[in-house]
Amino acid sequence: MKNIITILVLSIYTTFVSCDSVATNRYNFAEVKSSSQTKALIAKMILENKEEDIDSTSSYIELNLKGMHYADVPIKSALITDNYTLLTTDTVNFSAKKLLEVLEAEKGLTNLNNSYSDDVEFEWKDEIETKKLEVNFVNGKHLAAFGNKDYGKLTITYNPVYTIPLAKIHSKVKVFDAAPKYLLYIKSYNSVFDISINDVRIAEDTDSDSFNLNNYITGPNSTIKLTAKTEDKTIKKEPNTYYRDPSFSIEIIDNSTKKVVKKIEEISIKNNIPVNLKLDFNSTLPYYPKAWTNGADLRNSKDLKEKVIALYTKLGNAILANDEQAINDLFYQKDFEVQQLDFDTNFETARTKWEAYLTILLNTYKYTLAKDFDIEFNAGGKLIYTYAKDKSDMLILTGKNYDDSFNHFLYQPKGSNELKIIR
Amino acid sequence: MNNETNMKKLTLLLLLVSLFGYAQVDYKGLVKNIEDITIETDIETHFKGVPFTEEYGEIKFSDERFLRFYGVFVDKVKINTSYGGKRITMHFFDEISDYNKLKTKLTELYGNPDVNERSSSTYYEWKTESKSLMLRVSTEESLFTEFDELVVTLFH
Known part of the structure; x- marks a missing residue:
């Protein structure tokens, strides 16, 4: 028990010692969340470092002040422009590893990108800001074997703030465990199609091969009507030449699970006589839109x-x-x-x-x-x-x-x- | 007795202070051993918490901090599941020691491999009823120059 207490006291002492160093860590870029807060921090730095003669007249500002840090990871230099802030750590004390870990604690893990050089890049994007970290290896081999001299370059850009609902739809979108995305896939040879779903015409004379159906589904039962026609009627059966009839096959798939919901095997169009098909299928969307379901019948609307x-x-x-x-x-x-x-x-x-x-x-x-x-x-x-x-x-x-x-x-x-x- | 109770309280307090001092990612907890994957393994569950990308049904992990194969750091791993089984393609950090370590380990587990030596590469293949492991290295005059890949195929 006494041993445990000794270890804990020591670890807390270490925390206090590092807190003491925070006192000299005066300028924390991790607390900055907007361009105006960046400007406020620059003003503070200029005010407290008059002897440094910082040039604040140009469109960018370069700072190499003591006490600059990102959540306790010392920053050696900062380049601040109207569009972005670029922070570079020193090549000591595993700064790249520490900066990466601080950012992952703040933002979560994200996929890495290998750049053309040996550097590795991470990017975190959200509504407020985009943070991009470039890890530069000096004496480290890779992320699992960092070297003490590896350093990081963190680029921060702030996104414009929009309050209009149309720019913030994601915050209203409901999340469901199962979220089917129904697609109509057509494989065809020398065919074009007229397609309607639930009596909504979505394509005419098209040779495209995939259609999003979700946007036209307003309830569990759906019907697709399709007319297949010959695309190029000049292709004809002639002696000694290869010929095959225009043909097509159809699949309705749920793209979220890649499961086939309905399948129509290959059908040929004989003698250029259009083929009409009607396909019923049941959808299991967790959300059906109001869409036009409460709309008035406009067929007799005079004006x-x-x-x-x-x-x-x-x-x-x-x-x-x-x-x-x-x-x-x-x-x-x-x-x-x-x-x-x-x-x-x-x-x-x-x-x-x-x-x-x-x-x-x-x-x-x-x-x-x-x-x-x-x-x-x-x-x-x-x-x-x-x-x-x-x-x-x-x-x-x-x-x-x-x-x-x-x-x-x-x-x-x-x-x-x-x-x-x-x- | 009273003294001991106070000690326990103090310990708990100190423990809480140290625990909540700094919330960090549990990096050790995220390390995944690729050799544990079987034909039944659900890949997304096995690699839970590790970022991945997915393209054409192929899942790719590229953060070496979390990827190990018999203790060796894996640079990148791509996993393809099809009707035939699972194909796991691993790339390493091109170290001769990694290649030696893995060749020794796999020989110890599955016996001597079939060796197919070609002009500029050598294939080592271990086969069992449920899996095949193919290790490929580039060579120059039969000497190791590059650790290309290790492909594990798990059969149904």
């Missing part, structure tokens, strides 16, 4: 064209007015449902999309609307898609060296008089 124009006008005006809240309101339900149906909790998905919307807002100075268009009714009239006839798309955005266009599936919630973007 539907005006409503379509009104919606795209609203979107065009929101873009020209840089109205971020209006963009959020127009796209949130669609983007949320799509990300939830992909069971995607990565913070970058919605952030990247939001930054694309911001780029659109920044660049667009004009929009053009299609006024003449055909309306296609899907899902028993609850969902519509429009085909512009007088323009190349429904909404065309123009900017300097830039153009973009929009066309979406629309529905009208029951009790509302306005259309909404849903896919």
Whole structure:
């Protein structure tokens, strides 16, 4: 018992001794969590080290001050720019090992990347910041045999903070143990397809080989209708030449488990007569979206064209007015449902999309609307898609060296008089 | 008696202070012995806690701090599971001592290997009913130059 106490007292003494060294460790970069906090730390360092004559006038600042550290790992030099902070440890005392362990305690383990040299890189990314550690071996062999002279270079960049819900969808996405992702796979030779799922037309004359189905599933029972046609009718049976009939086979798979849910073996298209297929399958999604399920039947809606124009006008005006809240309101339900149906909790998905919307807002100075268009009714009239006839798309955005266009599936919630973007 | 109770309390207190002083990753607890993998082993469970990447159904681990094969550091390991069985491909740190150690160990466990010497490489193969182990080294005039890989195939 006495021995145990002696060891514990000694270890606590060591802790106190290292705490004492913290007193000289005045500038802790691990506590900095934003660009403004970085600036505050720089100001403190300049104020407390007037004799060092630090040049703070240029766009970057180089510091070699005593007392700089990252969670008690001494930092030999710091390069701070408007975009990033680069911290380099000294080539003593296993600093690379210590810095890696401190970062792993803070952020968790992550995959390593081998760079072209013998160095090893780690990266931790979250909503607030990206930290990249480069481990440089001097006398160490590898991560399991660090040398005392191996050093680390830590690059920290802070991400912009967005408060708009459309940029933070991941925080609302529910996580489930089983999260199927249904895909339709087609293997084909000289065939094209018209495909609809649950009475929503998702492709026409396509020769693509895979389709995401989750976005068009609103309940456990689904039906896929497919028409297979010959792609190139000039390929004909001729004497002394190889010929085979156009053909295709189909699989519905759950991409999360790679399990085949439904399979149709090879079918041939004879004499160019299109083949029609109907496939029923049961999905077991842990989340079914509202989507257009509470939508009104629009088939007899008299002012539907005006409503379509009104919606795209609203979107065009929101873009020209840089109205971020209006963009959020127009796209949130669609983007949320799509990300939830992909069971995607990565913070970058919605952030990247939001930054694309911001780029659109920044660049667009004009929009053009299609006024003449055909309306296609899907899902028993609850969902519509429009085909512009007088323009190349429904909404065309123009900017300097830039153009973009929009066309979406629309529905009208029951009790509302306005259309909404849903896919 | 009273003194002993106080000692116990003090010990507990000191123990708690030392334990909660600094939360760290349990590196030792994460070390995985690749030789323990059998055909039944669930790979993700076996390597729980160790970061991995997955591409085309192949799982890859590359953090040498956590990978051992009979005590030898493994640089990278790729694991492929198919209907035929499991294929475990290991790369080492190209040390002649690693190669010697593994050749000795495998010979001790499975007897003398089949040796296939070619112009610039040598293959050593050990086979049992349930697995095969193929060790490949590059050679120059029959002398070791590089430790290429060790492939363990586990059969159903």
